[in-house]
Amino acid sequence: MEFTRRGVVQGGLLLLGGSFGSRAEATTALSVDVLVYGGAAGGIMAAYAAAREGARVAIVLAGPLGGMPAQGLGWSDTGKRYVIGGLAARFFQEIGAYYGLTTPVKNFEPQAAWAVFRKFLDEADVAIVNGAYLSDILREGRKLTAVRLTNGAVIRAKAFVDASYEGDLLALAGCSYRVGRESRAEFEEPYAGFDALPLVNPAATRNAQGRLFAALLPYPAQQERYSADARIQSYTFRLCLSDDPANMRAFEAPAGYEADRYLFELSQVNDTTVFRPGQLQNKTKYDLNGDYFGASWRWPLASLAERDAIWKAHRDYQAGLLHFYSTDPRVPKSFSDQVNVFGLARDEFTDNDNWPRQLYVREARRLRGHYVMTAKDCTTSVTKVHSIGMGSYSFDSHATALFAISGDTFDSEGTFGPTLDTRGTVPYEIPYESLVPVEYDNLLVSVCVSASHMAFSSIRLEPQYMIMGEAAGCAAGLIARRDVHSLDLRADVGDVLKGYGAIVSLPT
Known part of the structure; x- marks a missing residue:
């Protein structure tokens, strides 16, 4: 493609x-x-x-x-x-x-x-x-x-x-x-900074040759917990899929595709894993979310040429992953059968091989203006003298990276946890x-x-x-x-x- x-x-x-x-x-x-x-x-x-x-x-x-x-x-x-x-x-x-x-x-x-x-x-x-x-x-x-x-x-x-x-x-x-992220101390935000809420998962982190899987990075053990850093949450493409056979384009392999690139992702799939994109108003079309962990960090300050390269890396990763899920014999059949119900919607992005041009930039630079909103502005100090609008969504940051902690555990680092106890706003x-x-x-x-x-x-x-x-x-x-x-x-x-x-x- x-x-x-x-x-x-x-x-x-x-x-x-x-x-x-x-x-x-x-x-x-x-x-x-x-x-x-x-x-x-x-x-x-x-x-x-x-x-x-x-x-x-x-x-x-x-x-x-x-x-x-x-x-x-x-x-x-x-x-x-x-x-x-x-x-x-x-x-x-x-x-x-x-x-x-x-x-x-x-x-x-x-x-x-x-x-x-x-x-x-x-x-x-x-x-x-x-x-x-x-x-x-x-x-x-x-x-x-x-x-x-x-x-x-x-x-x-x-x-x-x-x-x-x-x-x-x-x-x-x-x-x-x-x-990037402030430290916990800078604005007295209890869940701010590096690894504030570790999300530790059991999984093999190395391949048969003893090397870290491509999806993982070594855990930065020298970095102090709750400290500030320049890492940002993951980006992705939001793909528009169709389950209408007349409007489906198969998930094709990108140039340079290597199936073994996705062995860690394979390890996270089993016979009970569900592939469930979000259904749209047109009941035959769907929005698929995703992540490419650790690949977004350079984007905010990158040149246009560098952004083109980062864009392509995200495209190749995501296109390759869907091709892997839909075709590789090592993928559990119950899961690949679910994936193969869908394809790229042929009637969307028709001038770009049905692939969106906009990378989902979830976060980049943040202004330091006349007022800096912090966690308390979304939880306790919620009224403002000169308000121009309102927000209400929970604290929601995708992980910055998947860090290998040991040979059999990894940390999905950078989220605010799975419950409203840590993510709740008003x-x-x-x-x-x-x-x-x-x-x-x-x-x-x-x-x-x-x-x-x-x-x-x-x-x-x-x-x-x-x-x-x-x-x-x-x-x-x-x-x-x-x-x-x-x-x-x-x-x-x-x-x-x-x-x-x-x-x-x-x-x-």
């Missing part, structure tokens, strides 16, 4: 939108009121919200339009649904309408999400900049003034939103950020100040917000990205319209959002 991360989007700069010329017009310079960098769900909501405030808006996709919801994450975790309002709630309502329903739908096909997101951008008349990434920024004092893209285009704006999964704009602009308010860098007066951040690793593990859901994106875009639009600084709006943004149906506070 030939899969690519960028594919056809590596072409020139294309601007779409009636306010900026015809749909076939190409240009190398543009001036707008608000520029949104990142075309995933949060970026689209930011662009819409800014346009709603009367701003002329451009969005640099920096990847496939719609991000994860349009690239395989159809089994949408929402937490408490009553905290989801505004544009996020409208998204799920529009998904329902896509299927001819009058009620919201949260489990959807990638193509459904893509269609709804494109509707949002068309409705708001947003200029879409496709096929380019950040190259440089221009600034004057505490204000960003323009970005230069990898194709040479320069886009000027009065206000900016970094809605990328990686926080590439905030980093290039010189904002403070963190990658519905909480998200402060506006966590979206605002300390270094700039006209830059908002809507994905890589200011939070500890533990708090971010709850915030990192696509509905919350949409909620924070709407808030960031609203603020950016107000900055452009009123010619004010971002912090000047902290008392206003929540009220403006409430006027649009957003849910920004706990009921009184």
Whole structure:
């Protein structure tokens, strides 16, 4: 199979939108009121919200339009649904309408999400900049003034939103950020830091030649428990599968496939193991989650070329694993029979061999802004003076790696445990100040917000990205319209959002 991360989007700069010329017009310079960098769900909501405030808006996709919801994450975790309002709630309502329903739908096909997101951008008349990434920024004092893209285009704006999964704009602009995990002591988070909650499992960790299985790493015995480090949780692809024989593509081996690469994974499968992807609104299609442990660590700070290599490594691992499960005679037949019920959905990602282009970047950089959310902000100190939205999901971090402890035990390191005793949160308010860098007066951040690793593990859901994106875009639009600084709006943004149906506070 030939899969690519960028594919056809590596072409020139294309601007779409009636306010900026015809749909076939190409240009190398543009001036707008608000520029949104990142075309995933949060970026689209930011662009819409800014346009709603009367701003002329451009969005640099920096990847496939719609991000994860349009690239395989159809089994949408929402937490408490009553905290989801505004544009996020409208998204799920529009998904329902896509299927001819009058009620919201949260489990959807990638193509459904893509269609709804494109509707949002068309409705708001947003200029879409496709096929380019950040190259440089221009600034004057505490204000960003323009970005230069990898194709040479320069886009000027009065206000900016970094809605990328990686926080590439905030980093290039010189904002403070963190990658990895804080220590337990830094924010007094009892389950923070390295190996805070060991998840030790019995299993052989070495092959017949005495070498560690490929899936495992040696346990870092010299590292102090609860200490800070730069490791991040695992990434994966969210694959869209089908069990309709007319719409199934077999799990093909990637180039360089080696079956013995998966012997540890084989050891975790037995006659009772269940293969159960999540069923979507189209009852013949499914969302498959996964992990490639220990392979994500370099992504946040990597160059575009390095990210391409990491993307390919994840693709090869996951494609190879599914091929192994479905074809290798060593796999228990009861399990391989379950796997072979499914295949890649032929009607999804049709220009990329039915494989999504977006890698599931569960966590990358995290801003250090005017307010840093920590575990207590999701559990006990849950009300905020300047709230712009709400979260409610449990603390949820996938393991950073599988570490071999001995010849017959390994540690799935980096999770917050299996019970609500360690993962529990309550519905909480998200402060506006966590979206605002300390270094700039006209830059908002809507994905890589200011939070500890533990708090971010709850915030990192696509509905919350949409909620924070709407808030960031609203603020950016107000900055452009009123010619004010971002912090000047902290008392206003929540009220403006409430006027649009957003849910920004706990009921009184």
